[in-house]
Amino acid sequence: MSADQRDGFPGPPMFEIVIAGHGLRCPAEGRVLLEMERQGKKFLPVGCRGGGCGICRVEVLRGRYRTLKMSRLHVSVEEQRRGFALACRLVPESDLELRPARRQAH
């Protein structure tokens, strides 16, 4: 969805990210967690911002996206296939609906 007109000025398309009922606008090529932080929002915990610590783990319920390299300790191949991701490595390709899915320390 090309949404640049939504903002009334040229720029990357903006996607609407819904996380547990909270809204966030994230540009294409933006990383969800970094965008959230940049906008001063706090509905996901922020840790390393590098796909290593797992604290920002989410489940994508709806939408298209890609992910950058993530620690396999926190998102296995199988979990990735089922829609789990680390929000700091999550790049939207459409509007998204997410659910926080931080793994409990074992």
Add this chain to the structure above:
Amino acid sequence: MALTGVLRAGFVQLRVLDMKEALTHYVDRIGLELVDQGRDGRVYLRGYDEFDRHSVILREADAPGMDAMGFKVARKDDLKTYAARIKDYGLKVGKVAAGEQPGVGKRICFVIPSGHRIELYAEMERAKNGPLIENPDMWREDPRGMRALRFDHCLLYGPNIPEVSKFFTKVLDFALAETVETPDGQIAAFLTCNNKAHDVAFVMHKDPAKFHHASFLLDSWHDVGHAADLIARYNISRDIGPTRHGITRGQTIYFFDPSGNRNEVFAGGYVYYPDSPVRTWTADQLGKGIFYYEKELNERFLGVVT
């Protein structure tokens, strides 16, 4: 020479998700020297002011964290002595052949009760372009980036802290420089084998074998400020600081490498002597112990590890 047995924290082997990004971070930003890349893909680095060949080893893997931390002992015989003492204590001791890391002699390895793999070695080749020793200038080439002089220490997270503290002091002859005591017992140990305030530290954590940070020494508080400028300029993921620790008194800033491993660069800290008393922090003052200026604990610093 009064310093015998274990001399210092000598190396740390870290796993990274992407080697190219990691090298930009460790070489261009922190300022470590690139020593070489081994046949198995591991990359060897060292601080410009270190005499030994390497002190940081990076290995590309699908999950970040620490593979092992190595301590250098004074003499080859020490390896035998410590191997026997570690076995007596009840831990299994393994051997790593000379040359497994280029330029490094035989190592012994063991897993401590916090789940971390620790190694001891006696021999490492001298760095080719190490610090000057005749009418020595400060450095050969002007240092890059944060201008880290050397790898200094690690903080590791895991269970069984009182046992780990006892192991390092009773078996490896470290001293407990500083400790954190709660009504439920010891939850952190800052351990030294020389004049530094710590060579390794441990904090209680449910999961074993977790890595909190690897730390690099800077010259001064001004350099900590310069590191902060680089962190801002290059959008390095900052954790906290510049600030100061009550514990060890280091002036510090924390940030993450591109794979999420935490790093510290710091200056200062007190000089430890074998006759120094143990310094103790209590749970109610722990905020000040960890962040002396903020005086409050921070969830990310306490909970985020690789």
